[in-house]
């Protein structure tokens with residue numbers, strides 16, 4: 024059974040369709056079968072006062088404010104807990120109930136100070152008091168009684184009425200259980216666990232308790248009073264949460280989760296809730312700039328665009344169009360990205376176009392396309408709650424996709440699902456896993472082969488599914504037959520018995536949902552690692568059904584969309600191969616399009632290093648800071664004659680290597696759409712004007728195209744006009760109109776306007792036919808080996824509070840929660856190296872070095888280390904190396920052999 028938070032929303036469609044009729048306060052009300060009186064009344068616009076109730080949590084009925092009368096039944100009933108029945112007559116008000124509520128409200132009002140009442144007029148209890156004419160009569164806290172230990176949350180327990188909504192939502196939605204109820208004197212109190220301060224209680228700044236709290240006991244510490252609220256899609260990761268942003272005087276001042284939306288279901292995370300401040304950061308680029316010597320000079324749009332256009336034309340004339348590359352931004356909209364690849368192909372005349380998907384999930388797209396025929400998640404996030412087993416491979420959703428992490432955790436803790444985690448580190452989900460396979464980095468193929476060996480040897484595969492939907496099973500079975508768990512155990516450094524247990528659970532306790540991340544893809548066998556997961560799903564029948572599938576947790580807000588729009592050298596919009604769809608696009612765009620195979624991002628870097636790439640347009644992507652092997656990237660970039668950067672900020676790439684800088688609008692400052700990790704297209708809405716003269720990417724691309732002589736094909740009235748062109752060239756999105764997106768997102772394929780969208784792919788067949796062909800895989804270790812000079816295997820990734828190179832999150836209060844990158848090492852290595860917590864150490868690889876503060880982490884094994892790349896000043900990528908996925912070129916960020924040296928300059932800090 025799904026957690027309460029999700030249960031109400033993820034009901035089977037057939038049940039939800041049953042409608043009953045009742046009367047509430049004399050009004051005829053239709054409600055869904057199973058709805059409570061409170062919900063039925065709310066549908067009819069009748070508000071029943073309720074203080075302890077939050078629809079995301081189980082109802083406790085403890086405040087008893089929502090008591091109602093039911094005709095023909097003795098006594099009073101809590102509306103939040105009583106299910107409405109067909110023909111039921113309910114009275115929510117009468118003089119007795121009104122009087123009772125007023126008395127109760129007065130009791131609550133005795134805790135509310137007049138100042139707090141005035142300062143937070145929208146808090147539910149305050150609104151209720153105003154409606155019922157009850158005045159505040161409590162005391163305000165003394166300043167030292169207010170807990171501001173978390174920079175995002177203000178805790179003033181003088182205003183707490185012990186409704187326990189914070190306790191419930193933290194436990195039942197976020198799953199962190201930070202808040203606890205204790206008895207003190209004659210009253211119970213709510214306190215953070217472990218310490219007196221919230222920051223000591225494990226708070227992750229998701230803001231759910233603030234959102235739920237009916238008084239001003241818990242409020243946002245940052246931001247201000249909103250005059251209005253607007254809904255849009257979050258600017259950070261590929262989950263695609265919808266949030267509402269509070270606006271005041273043309274600025275964003277607050278944020279809250281949007282209630283009842285399909286992805287986040289009323290939840291959010293630290294970044295969506297508290298990291299919007301970058302929009303009005305003082306160092307936003309407000310005007311185009313050109314480099315003159317070592318300096319940057321502001322210039323007009325016209326001059327900057329004219330200069331960019333004439334220099335691009337000159338380079339193309341002299342060196343040919345393939346001396347130019349375009350990198351699109353996965354932070355931009357589908358509309359922006361569609362135009363970026365149209366610009367590359369039609370205006371420049373090259374297929375050299377790519378985006379950051381190259382470095383994260385292009386291996387996924389390639390592997391899934393090769394076997395299943397579509398390079399995107401097979402299922403939906405709602406399948407998490409339908410799964411009996413969840414396999415999380417090389418992903419850390421509690422930090423990188425926090426709302427999905429929270430849903431997985433709820434499903435495991437309260438929904439009864441088993442959890443298998445494959446990750447070298449003990450991540451938050453690994454802590455609650457049924458089995459945690461803490462493998463040696465880079466050995467997933469060996470592990471997957473052993474899991475398959477157990478499944479087949481123990482006859483746990485699905486013969487019916489294999490017969491109907493799978494090809495080449497015998498060759499596959501033959502290939503894994505000698506991959507005994509004992510053989511893999513030695514390579515992967517995990518117990519053979521755990522491999523057997525994981526295999527048994529995945530194969531026999533289905534439906535099994537697989538979510539994977541960069542721990543699989545960012546390796547020399549990255550594409551094969553995803554193929555390995557697809558193989559396992561196919562032999563166990565975990566494809567094309569509810570609660571199953573292969574579901575990449577895509578990285579940036581629109582990385583799925585940007586690549587799918589054709590920002591990849593091999594495909595046009597709709598992931599249609601250049602080889603097959605060129606003529607169709609030539610017709611649609613009325614232009615001759617390049618045939619030559621384009622360069623992908625890493626090949627562009629190679630071409631630049633060889634002096635062959637002469638110009639690069641970089642839209643919203645800080646390659647200088649984020650590509651692996653930073654010194655090689657620098658060498659390549661410094662050889663490019665013209666680098667045009669389109670960004671919100673002067674990134675490392677712009678600062679060190681750029682020639683023209685064009686100021687872009689953020690997603691809060693433009694209209695458009697994003698595509699999330701489950702193929703859902705959602706609207707992005709302009710909330711505020713861009714600062715200075717900044718423009719939306721789609722406008723910048725059109726302006727540049729016009730300066731290059733392409734007036735007609737780059738004239739659009741709005742992003743909607745661009746989207747309507749996309750719907751024409753990409754038939755699977757034809758049914759997704761902006762009008763339909765107004766109410767809710769839609770998952771492609773959605774070929775016509777009456778189509779509901781597709782939640783599960785491959786239910787009856789694959790795009791290429793009824794069967795998918797298994798891929799036998801051979802484990803070939805990375806050339807990046809540990810030896811006596813470089814004995815520790817470093818992996819790099821992320822933490823909850825910062826996003827990628829921190830360009831946006833470092834310009835928010837989240838910086839206070841994680842100011843810099845740190846090097847996590849095992850207690851054993853710390854002892855061997857004589858390094859204490861907080862000391863700085865130098866990590867040195869065969870490619871470069873970086874200096875970082877050390878954190879001793881119990882979840883890391885001896886011989887392994889982990890760091891992030893969120894602080895550009897730390898240059899973590901000086902350490903990462905040159906190896907790439909053998910099929911699509913993604914860098915091997917997840918494995919570098921290093922030496923760690925205690926920094927001699929720093930005196931040791933006594934860790935005790």
Ligand SMILES: Nc1nc2c(c(=O)[nH]1)N[C@H]1C(S)=C(S)[C@@H](COP(=O)(O)OP(=O)(O)OC[C@H]3O[C@@H](n4cnc5c(=O)[nH]c(N)nc54)[C@H](O)[C@@H]3O)O[C@H]1N2
Nearest residue numbers: 417418419423464465540541542578820821823825826827
């Ligand atoms: N807070 C936050 N959220 C983010 C981002 C961010 O920077 N910060 N970035 C976004 C982006 S662009 C992306 S692509 C996603 C990435 O999301 P994830 O893929 O979840 O993130 P990572 O931390 O890079 O790596 C995931 C896990 O892979 C494990 N791992 C390392 N090596 C191996 C291995 O050999 N095998 C296996 N099985 N596991 C291994 C690591 O220990 C780590 O826990 O996150 C997105 N969301």
Ligand SMILES: Nc1nc2c(c(=O)[nH]1)N[C@H]1C(S)=C(S)[C@@H](COP(=O)(O)OP(=O)(O)OC[C@H]3O[C@@H](n4cnc5c(=O)[nH]c(N)nc54)[C@H](O)[C@@H]3O)O[C@H]1N2
Nearest residue numbers: 354379383643644645649669671687819827828830892916
């Ligand atoms: N060591 C190590 N390095 C890694 C990784 C790793 O795991 N380890 N992961 C890699 C991965 S998966 C990724 S995706 C990359 C991420 O690398 P980047 O994509 O460079 O990271 P972001 O910080 O997300 O930067 C996005 C840029 O887009 C800009 N921006 C935001 N919105 C818009 C917009 O609407 N328009 C325009 N024009 N610009 C906008 C921001 O200001 C910012 O400069 O890092 C990679 N680097």
Ligand SMILES: [Mo]
Nearest residue numbers: 379383578579
């Ligand atoms: Mo990414």
